[in-house]
Structures are given as C-alpha cells and as structure tokens.
C-alpha cells in the first residue's frame with residue numbers, strides 16, 4: 001500500500017485513483033497523521049498538493065518521523081515545497097507570477113538511479129502546473145531532474161535517498177505521462193505490487209466483515225434500491241448470510257414501482273433477507289404542511305431512525321430461539337470514499353456533504369442511542385469502483401448503472417409542501433421522463449435525471465378547458481463527482497415529446513419546463 005498524505009488539494013483523491021488504476025492500492029490520510037499511530041507500514045509515501053503556503057503560520061506540515069521511515073517519498077506541488085521547506089525554510093518563496101496550466105518540463109538526465117522517476121519519458125514532458133509559491137533554491141543534497149521556463153527547480157531528487165519532488169500535478173489528465181510517473185514511483189521505486197483487483201477487494205472485505213461481526217451478532221442495514229446500498233447489502237449477505245437484515249422503508253416518496261423492484265432485485269435475485277416497512281402514511285402525516293427543505297430532511301431522517309429502532313427490537317425478538325439468535329450490534333452504512341475523505345481531512349468535515357449522507361443525523365443517534373457500531377464496507381471505494389464490485393457480485397447491469405436517488409426521495413423534489421397527490425404526480429412524470437431517456441439510449445450518458453414538481457400552479461388550456469395545474473420541472477445533469485454538474489443537452493424534439501406525453505398522461509400538470517441551471521450555482525436536487 002502507498003500512503004498519500006493529504007494537504008488539502010482538490011485533486012488529492014485523483015492520486016489514489018491513478019494509483020489504483022495501475023493496480024497499486026493506496027490510502028489517503030491527513031497530512032498531520034502521526035507516524036507512530038500508523039498500524040501498517042506503507043511501501044512509499046506521496047505528499048499531495050494543497051492550498052496553503054508552507055511558510056505561513058499555521059500551514060500544515062508532516063510529522064518529521066515520515067522522513068525516518070526510510071521509504072520512498074514523492075512530493076507533489078505543495079508536497080514538493082514541503083520537502084524543500086523541511087530542509088531549509090528559505091528554499092520556498094512566492095514566485096513572480098502564478099503558473100497555471102500547461103508547461104513543458106525539460107528533463108535533466110543525472111544518472112539512472114537519481115532520475116528514475118522519469119525513466120522512459122524522453123527529454124521533455126507536457127505537464128499541468130497550478131502554483132504561485134515555488135522552490136527558489138535547491139535543497140541540500142538534492143539535484144534538479146526537470147525544469148520549466150518559470151521553475152528552475154520544477155522537479156528534484158535526492159542524490160542518494162529515494163526522495164523526489166515535482167512542482168506539477170502528475171495525477172491530472174492534463175499531464176499525459178502522469179500515470180507513467182506514478183508507476184515509476186510506486187512500482188519501480190517503492191516496489192509496490194500492481195495487483196490490486198476489485199475481485200480481491202470484495203474477498204478481503206468479506207473476510208474483514210466476518211471477523212468484525214463475529215459468530216453471533218446481527219447486522220441491520222437500510223437499503224434504498226440504489227447501487228451503494230445494494231452492493232453493501234450483497235457484501236454483507238456473502239459475509240454473514242441471514243444474520244444480515246435489510247430494511248427497505250417505503251417512505252411514500254419512492255419512485256414508481258420502486259418497492260416491488262427492490263423486492264425482486266434484493267430479495268429474489270440476491271437472496272438477501274429483506275423486510276419492507278410500509279410507512280408512507282406516517283411520513284406523509286409528519287411532512288404535512290412542511291415546505292422548508294431542511295425541515296423535510298430532518299423529519300424524514302428522524303422518522304427513519306424511529307423505524308430502525310423498532311425494527312432492531314423486532315428482529316432480535318424474531319431471531320430468538322433460532323440458530324441465528326443474537327443482538328443487533330451493527331448498522332450498515334453505504335459511506336463511499338469521498339465522504340471519508342471529507343471527514344478525515346485535517347480541514348474538518350464539510351457540513352453540506354455531511355447533511356446529505358447522514359440523512360439528518362442518522363448514524364449519530366443510532367450509534368449513541370443504541371450502542372450500535374458502524375460497518376462501512378464501501379468506505380475505500382469511489383462510485384465507479386462500487387459499480388465494478390457490483391458487477392463482480394453479479395448484480396444486474398441496470399441496477400449497477402442506476403442514477404443516484406436521494407434518501408428523502410421525491411419529498412425534496414417537490415417545491416413546497418408534500419402531499420400524496422403531489423408525490424403521485426411527480427412520480428408519474430418522472431417515470432415518463434426516465435422511460436423516454438432509456439428509450440432514446442441516453443440513460444448511461446446522463447449522471448442523474450428526474451422530474452420534480454413546483455407546487456405553484458400555472459394556467460393552461462387542454463381541449464377547450466381552462467386548467468390550473470402544477471408545473472413539472474425536468475432536470476438532467478452530467479457530472480463526475482456530483483460536486484459540480486453540467487446541464488445535459490437534449491434535442492428540443494426530445495424535450496417537446498416528453499412535455500407532450502406528461503401533459504397528456506398525467507392529470508394535474510399544466511406545464512413542463514427544463515431546468516438549465518448548472519451546479520454551481522444550482523444544486524442537482526431542486527432543494
């Protein structure tokens with residue numbers, strides 16, 4: 001395993017992705033991690049980039065013990081400056097100008113040991129730079145292995161030890177040979193084995209879950225029909241069989257036929273022990289008259305917890321006097337790596353992301369109130385990796401590639417207060433929109449699409465009748481990480497067809513509009 005120490009760059013996680021794509025497993029930890037606290041010895045360490053200036057008060061720095069570990073080190077951007085600054089703080093200063101974008105690094109040949117980071121790359125490589133600070137002198141015992149017009153010390157290497165620094169970003173696509181550089185570092189210099197495979201990951205994770213849960217404990221997990229909870233549930237099922245109890249809460253705000261589909265996919269195809277808790281009426285009564293989005297989320301979150309608490313008790317009772325009797329000791333959470341990065345970061349957790357993923361404080365109350373422990377089998381994976389594991393576990397392609405669906409469901413796709421009638425209208429419109437998208441072969445080209453409902457009403461004329469109906473808002477976006485997103489470009493003819501079909505087939509709709517707002521400034525969901 002390669003350890004990536006995160007100094008807060010927007011692209012730290014890409015270093016991991018590139019390494020994993022090479023088959024080299026890597027983990028990300030905050031740059032302030034104490035080496036004495038590490039429970040494993042990394043084969044090598046990468047220092048990421050970061051937004052601070054190494055010479056500022058309060059700038060983040062590594063534990064100096066990192067350099068005593070004796071393993072190879074690669075510093076990227078801030079990470080490179082950190083190496084130079086640690087040796088002598090005078091080595092780093094603000095440059096004359098920002099260097100942002102394309103640059104060409106001229107490689108300086110020293111000898112095949114010192115410049116092996118660039119082995120096989122020729123004399124010049126195009127790279128992506130993004131910095132203001134730079135190295136203004138060469139750290140003692142280091143040599144230059146690459147320079148650009150603006151940065152005399154754009155790449156450095158220690159004369160004897162395997163310590164390297166690059167001012168540019170090898171993890172970015174815009175550094176075309178970046179992967180070769182990361183391969184040279186991780187495989188050739190660190191000696192990491194490029195044999196990380198998704199299938200192995202699933203097996204290792206199943207073994208880890210078995211050990212953690214032990215022989216008797218029961219595990220409760222909420223499933224939603226989405227890819228994360230389905231893959232998590234499938235791993236749990238493989239690991240502990242029927243001692244994993246999946247709960248699907250029908251909030252009354254699910255997509256059309258969702259509960260039936262989940263029953264078939266999880267219950268029948270994957271053999272998961274699944275209980276559907278019908279709670280549509282309860283959710284609707286608690287949501288009555290509430291239009292504030294955050295209040296909706298909180299109400300839905302705490303109703304989920306009430307139901308899980310009841311289910312935990314019911315499940316323990318039901319298991320009594322069976323070979324699987326035991327206490328519910330764990331709760332499955334489909335946390336993915338981007339959430340872990342957020343909460344591990346030395347910058348502290350990001351409030352916005354937390355609210356989403358905890359569905360209104362879900363784990364905290366469950367953990368504290370019931371003494372449950374969390375199981376997060378996907379915590380080291382990115383979404384596309386979760387999808388790859390899903391395929392390995394035999395989950396059907398249509399489920400693996402499903403667009404995400406938020407925990408609070410259609411309730412946060414209705415602008416205004418939620419009623420059964422409004423959910424029904426939004427649900428039908430959504431079904432038409434998604435079906436048309438699938439028929440047109442566009443589903444896999446779009447990251448997330450749905451139809452929401454504006455509770456303001458608009459006047460229309462249907463036949464010779466005046467109607468006063470709701471406005472349906474169609475939304476479709478493309479995104480890699482769901483942090484920012486572009487509006488999907490449909491043909492107008494397609495959108496007109498969707499609009500016509502919704503107006504013709506869904507009573508109560510007077511108008512259909514397409515949302516042209518990217519994220520930012522809009523969010524993907526309507527609220």
Ligand code: XMP
Pocket residue numbers: 297355356357359404405406407408448482519522523524525526527
């Ligand atoms: P936004 O709307 O913030 O959404 O651009 C980004 C991604 O997060 C999903 N999302 C949620 N998921 N509970 C969830 O489980 C929520 O409260 C929630 N809000 C947004 C959204 O569907 C998109 O994929």
